[in-house]
Amino acid sequence: MIDSIRMSFANFVVPDTLLSLLVSTGLLIVAVLIARALVSRFIRRQVDSMELRRRWLVQTRNGFILLLMLGLALIWGEELRTLALSIVAIAVAFVVATKELIMCITGSILKAGAGSFSIGDRIQIREFRGDVIDQNLLATTILEVGPGKLTHQRTGRMAVIPNALFVSEPVINESFTHDYVLHVFTVPFKRDDDWRSAQQAIVESARRQCAPFLEEVRRYMNRLSVSRGLEPPSVDPRVTMQVPVAGEIHLIVRVPVKSGQRGFIEQAIMSEVFQNNDYLPRPQTNENTPTAPPS
Known part of the structure; x- marks a missing residue:
């Protein structure tokens, strides 16, 4: 030794x-x-x-x-x-080798600092859309909602999103107001359809569906607006008209709903409105057509 x-x-x-x-x-x-x-x-x-x-x-x-x-x-x-x-x-070699991990950690810090969303919120980033059920330093887990951007039912699939996406992609938070939200959906018609009657029927149905909790939503939105320093929005159901292309009329429906009942309220209004009426074009009578003389 x-x-x-x-x-x-x-x-x-x-x-x-x-x-x-x-x-x-x-x-x-x-x-x-x-x-x-x-x-x-x-x-x-x-x-x-x-x-x-x-x-x-x-x-x-x-x-x-x-x-x-x-x-x-x-x-x-x-x-x-x-x-x-x-x-x-x-x-430099370490940064190149761990670039994705560093971006994930940076995205986690960014979303935490900006307060983009929290557990239970419904978010959309790129083609991913769903309810947040878990988030950590590297990834965010959501339960997918869809298909598409207009459906509000869960598909049963889970998506794990790397936090690196939050650095370069905008995040849409559909549950920003948490307990109650203003839900918007579109009902398309052709210009020749009886869309005026449909518009009135949608307004009446929306008022009936939202009546049980409308005042509660109004108080909640007022409290939220005061705490955030914003102008309180109108929570009354409304239907506006949009003409995206020639020959079409789109009715834009906005209703206040509970955060977890967007799809339910939308389907209830649609079912009630179209249950007994398709709002097809009304038959037009030709005033120049001669009528037969009485016998």
């Missing part, structure tokens, strides 16, 4: 360059210590004021420490530069 240790020390050779740097470092430290001791001794003997003496001693100590650091930087500058280049190369 002792022989192996002796052999190790015997084979240990310090390079001339390193030896020169060590000797220069030692001489610099000794010179700085001697100079500081001489200056401190001079200050203690020549300065009578205790406060001024303490101030000069502190300033000279800090000055010599700065001088020592500058001297060490000059002596070891080349080696420090080589070490820095090696560290930078290792850091």
Whole structure:
């Protein structure tokens, strides 16, 4: 054991360059210590004021420490530069290898800092849309809702979204108001259809479906608007008209609903409106057609 240790020390050779740097470092430290001791001794003997003496001693100590650091930087500058280049190369390789993980962590910090959503909210990012059931540092898990953007029923599938998407993609939070939301859906008609009667029927049906909780929604929206400093929105059911292309009329229906009953209220209104009427074009009578004379 002792022989192996002796052999190790015997084979240990310090390079001339390193030896020169060590000797220069030692001489610099000794010179700085001697100079500081001489200056401190001079200050203690020549300065009578205790406060001024303490101030000069502190300033000279800090000055010599700065001088020592500058001297060490000059002596070891080349080696420090080589070490820095090696560290930078290792850091670049590490960043390239873990780019996705770093972006996931950054996305997690971004969504947490912005308060984009929380557990239970319904969100949409890219083609992913669903209810958030879990989130951690790397990924967010949702229960898919669909198919498409207009359906509000769960498909039974789960999607795990990497948090890196939150760095570059906008997030739509459909549950921003949490307990109650303003649900919007579209009912398309052709221009020749009896869309006016359908519009009136949708308004009446929406009022009946929302009547049990309309006042509660109004109070909730008022409280939320006051807490967020916003103008309180109108929560009364409404139907507006849109003409996306020639020959078509789209009725835009907006109703207040509980956060988890969007699909239920929408289907209840549609079923009630179209149960006994298809709102097809009304038959037109030709006033120029001659009528047969009475017999």
